[in-house]
Amino acid sequence: MNNALTTFTQKQPATTLFALPILKRIERESRQEYNEMQEAFELMGWAALPDALKVEIHNDVRFMVEELKGRFSSVDPFVKRRRQTVTYWVNCYQDGICSLDAAIKALKVKSL
Numbered sequence: 847m848n849n850a851l852t853t854f855t856q857k858q859p860a861t862t863l864f865a866l867p868i869l870k871r872i873e874r875e876s877r878q879e880y881n882e883m884q885e886a887f888e889l890m891g892w893a894a895l896p897d898a899l900k901v902e903i904h905n906d907v908r909f910m911v912e913e914l915k916g917r918f919s920s921v922d923p924f925v926k927r928r929r930q931t932v933t934y935w936v937n938c939y940q941d942g943i944c945s946l947d948a949a950i951k952a953l954k955v956k957s958l
Contacts, residue, residue, distance in 0.1 A: 883911075906932045931953070935952045
């Protein structure tokens with residue numbers, strides 16, 4: 847029998863089959879989180895902010911939304927102060943009082 851006429855099907859590795867559903871779930875969750883964040887920025891009046899500033903305050907806004915959903919409550923004075931700082935610098939940027947770079951620099955969280 848001539849091997850040139852036979853078809854050879856290569857089996858996909860088990861890791862590919864295992865990883866595909868996980869990657870799809872991550873993609874779906876990421877898309878959902880992105881849409882949720884965009885909605886939060888719109889509701890706060892921050893939809894027109896540049897992406898660089900949105901990236902800097904992403905976690906702050908995300909946790910504000912989580913608290914509003916009732917998933918946790920924070921009465922920590924440092925959390926309250928951080929929220930005030932974020933609001934202050936975003937408002938300063940929107941009002942033209944400071945530059946984008948100044949707002950980002952002021953809101954950057956310094957690592958320990």
